[in-house]
Amino acid sequence: MISEKDFIAKSSTVTIDNGSFQWSAPSNIALVKYWGKRENTNSSNAISSEQIPANPSVSFTLNHCKTITKLAFAKKQDQSSFSFDLLFEGQPKEEFKPKIQKFLERIAVYCPYLKEYHFTIATENTFPHSSGIASSASGMAALAMNIMSLEKALYPEMTEDFFYQKASFLARLGSGSACRSVKGSVVVWGNNTSINGSSDLFGVEFPNTIHANFKNYQDTILLVDKGEKVVSSTVGHNLMHNHPFAEQRFEQAHQNLSKLKKVLENGDLQQFIQIVESEALTLHAMMMTSLPYFILMKPNTLEIINKIWKFRNETQTPVCFTLDAGANVHVLYPENVSETVLQFIQAELVGYCQNGNYICDQIGEGAINLSV
Incomplete structure (x- = not known):
């Protein structure tokens, strides 16, 4: 080792x-x-x-x-x-x-x-x-x-x-x-x-x-709030030391990683969506139940989440969200539904972004040497 x-x-x-x-x-x-x-x-x-x-x-x-x-x-x-x-x-x-x-x-x-x-x-x-x-x-x-x-x-x-x-x-x-x-x-x-x-x-x-389902997976980042976070990630991490649900959360992460490993291999998009969205909401649940407690999501974050759930339920399009330690929403979806999802984002979600701003990205490979 x-x-x-x-x-x-x-x-x-x-x-x-x-x-x-x-x-x-x-x-x-x-x-x-x-x-x-x-x-x-x-x-x-x-x-x-x-x-x-x-x-x-x-x-x-x-x-x-x-x-x-x-x-x-x-x-x-x-x-x-x-x-x-x-x-x-x-x-x-x-x-x-x-x-x-x-x-x-x-x-x-x-x-x-x-x-x-x-x-x-x-x-x-x-x-x-x-x-x-x-x-x-x-x-x-x-x-x-x-x-x-x-x-x-x-x-x-x-x-x-x-x-x-x-x-x-x-x-x-x-x-x-x-x-x-x-x-x-x-x-x-x-x-x-x-x-x-x-x-x-x-x-x-x-x-x-x-699995091929995850090749060129798309991430459209909806910029709900471009301001500085009220609570830094460093402070948030430290609040887990005496958190009442810390040990359960750490065990959950191990279990979800093992589940997601199988999903990434077998291409099960429905289970991918379930794990990823649950993880995002659990992250923010940890913030809301720490002492001191705090909320980094904004009202528009919740509006976007509900819109995504409604769209997915009505169209069966395999699109989901995840969140980092902030208000912005990462919209994740396979490349083969890009046109449909981008039309949905532009029609239904851009209005919840600060100044209508969003960034289109996708899976990459890591650092690149530009010296040569």
Whole structure:
């Protein structure tokens, strides 16, 4: 079994003075939700106990909603601390820097070479930053891919499998769900007995053949509320520690992941819909029954859900919804009903979106190296 110690880079005999890399990494949408963190009792290092999921999750990797990040680096004299500049869409973004600083501090034990360089991080999203789409997963995944490109240059003997494993491991320490944005169209994060190779430390590609029904699966994201969340995901995760239904929820997630594994293999769209919608509502039920309790859905979120249920019941079209920790609605459906569902969205649902905004996306494959 792989442990955190396996990701600690040893001293390198290769010297690199400067250079740059560029990667894109997508966002993802969880089907079985990650909600709640726990201490890593197997860890011998306090840093690596961060971002350990209390339950496993599985997600669709998106294709169009992604972050593009270029990492330029140059050797520096003072190697006592981290040194970096951050540009977002070409402009300095000071408010993003504390999160990057914290990320570098978390991964320093695994990437000791980082203090040897000054970095210029230039990043941009293919979706509006204020769109209400969480960019932490795509942003941290893209940054982790660049850091691993530097590490690969310092350690050229590195295997491709290790490269992607460690990239996912590092991304997790920036944002838990970011580990699911590195590689694969369907990604599992968290130990689960039904998924070979699954780990709390990094995401793994779904190991079995996925049914043709899920090829090019569509995700139209309805932007109900583009404002900042009232309660951050970090705070929400922490509220699971003393939650009255926490243990039942964690067990439910394990069971739903095992069920969804079979569904992804056999193509049963009706059971897919049932599991995915139940997971979305359970996520928000956990928020509404924590102390303090909170509601991230908006009235228009509920209007959209009821419209989807009515449309599906009347037309038997296999369309469903899922939600992240916010008000926006992800409308999921097979590619072969795209025309029908998009007509329904434009006729019935767009009016519930803020300024009529929505984003059309579909399943993607993960991070892409733009350096070559």
